[in-house]
Amino acid sequence: MNYFRTALLLAGLTALFMGVGFLIAGKSGALIALVVAAGMNLFTYWNSDRMVLSMHGAHEVDRNSAPDLYNLVAELAGRAQLPMPRVYIMDEAQPNAFATGRNPENAAVAVTVGLMQQLSREELAGVIAHELAHIKNHDTLIMTITATIAGAISMVAQFGMFFGGNRGNNGPGIIGSIAMMILAPIAAMLVQMAISRTREYAADNLGARICGNPMSLASALSRIENAAHQIPNMEAERNPATAHMFIINPLSGQGMDNLFATHPSTANRIAALQQLAAEIGAGGMSPSMGRAVPPRGPWGGSAPRRGPWG
Template structure:
C-alpha cells in the first residue's frame, strides 16, 4: 500500500510539472516542455542525487580503520539485510542526524554526523543505521531525490513565470496567458509540490522505522535514538539546503505549532508509538524459552 501511495504521489508531482508547462506556455508545446522537464529531472536525480546530497553536507568518506565501530555496524546490518555494503560517510557537524542516498542498493551510501555518533549508544546507532538501510532496500533514496528534483523544477518555473509577468507588466504588454492560470502556476503549484513531497516523505519514514525494527529486532533502540534526536534538533539544528531535509532521519529544525503542518517527517511521538507496538509484537512472537 505504501509503495502504491508513493507512486501515485510521484505521478501527481510529475503531472503538476506538465500542467505548469501547459499553463505557462500553452497548448501542445507547453505539455511537451513539461514532459521534457520531468524526464530530465528524473534522469538527473537518478544519476547524480547521491553525489549532490553528500557534497551539500560536506560528507567525508571513512574506512574501517578510521571509524571501526560505525563501519562494523553498517557491515553487520548490510549482511543481515542481504544487500551490498554501502559506502560510509561522516558529516563534520555537532548536529545529530543521518541520511542514506543512492539510486539502488548497489550504488548507495550512508552518512551520519559526528554529533550523532557522539550522542548515541551503539544499540541506538544501529537503530538509526537500520532505518537508513531500510530506505536503501525500499529504494526510498531514489524516490526522495526524484521528488525533490521535480519539486525544485516546479518552484523554478513558478519563479521564472513570476519575473516574466513583472517584465511584461512593466512594458505595458497586456498580452499573455490566462491570469488565473498564471496565478495557479506561480503561487499554488509550488505549495502543492511541497505538500506532495511531504506526503511522500512521511509515508516512507514510517516504513523505514518498521524496517529498522525488523532488521535489528530491537525497535526500542530506535525509539530511544529518536527521543535524543528530537531534543538535539531543538538545541543544535542541522544547517544545509532545506530541499534535502526529507532525506534526514529527523527534521533538521524543531517544528512547533502550525509549522508541524509543513513538516517533512511524521511527529516523533507517532513514530515512537508505532515502534512500541512493533516491539510488543516481536515480544509476543518470541517463544517463552527464548525470553
C-alpha cells in the same frame, strides 16, 4: 513502496511541473517542462546519490578513517542481507542521517557528526538500521527524485513570479504569479508528505527488526527530535526539498517550506515502536551483536562518546 504508487507520485510531480511551465509560457512552456522533467528524472536516476551527498557536504569514509562507524554499518548490512553501502559523514552538529542511491547495489548511508557524538552505540545502530530499511525497501530512488523535482518546482515557481508577471496576456499576471509562487511549492510538499508518512513507519518497523531492539530506535528518534529543534542544519535549510530524506525533519520550521510536516509525528512513531517491542520483546536480542541490547551503553561507556570517530 510499490512501483505503481511510485509511478503515480512521479507522474503527479511531473504534471505539477508541467502546470507551472504552462502558467509561465502556455503550451510551449508545458512541453518544455515535460522534456526538462524527463531529463531530470534520467539524470537523477544515475546521479541521485552524488547530488544529495554533495548538497550536504558529505565525505566518504572507510574502515581505516572511521572504523567504528564503518564496522557497525557493515554488521547491520549483513543482518539485513544487503550489499555493503558506501558510508559518509556530514560535518553537521545536528544529529541526523539519511540514505540515498538508485538501488541496494548503489546505495549510501550518511550520518552527521552530531549523531555520532550524541547517541549511544545501540541508538546509532537503530538509526543506521532504519536507513538500511529504506535501502531494502527501495525507497531511496523515489526519495531523491522527489526532492529533485520538488526543488525544481519551487525554483521555477519563484522564477515565474518575475517572468510571468511581465508577459501581459501571455502569462499568469501578477496575481497569478504570486499564487503560483506560493501554491506550487506547497503542492509539491504535499506529495512529499504522502511519500514520507508511509515509508517512515515501514522503515521504523523493519529497522527495529534489523537492529534487534525497537526501543533503541525509539530512544534515538526522541533524542534527534529534541536536538533538531535546538541545533540548526544550515545545509538542510539551504536545500529544504531534501528534508523528507532525513530520519527526522532537519528544518527549523521558520520558512514557507515548513508549513506542513514532511515526517509523521515522532510521538506516533515511538508509540508504534513501543507496540512492536511488546510484540517481539523489549529486550530485543540482537544476534549480530551477540547480546541483549540495553537502552544505553555507548561505545564501551555509560555516556555517548564525544568527538569524531575513527
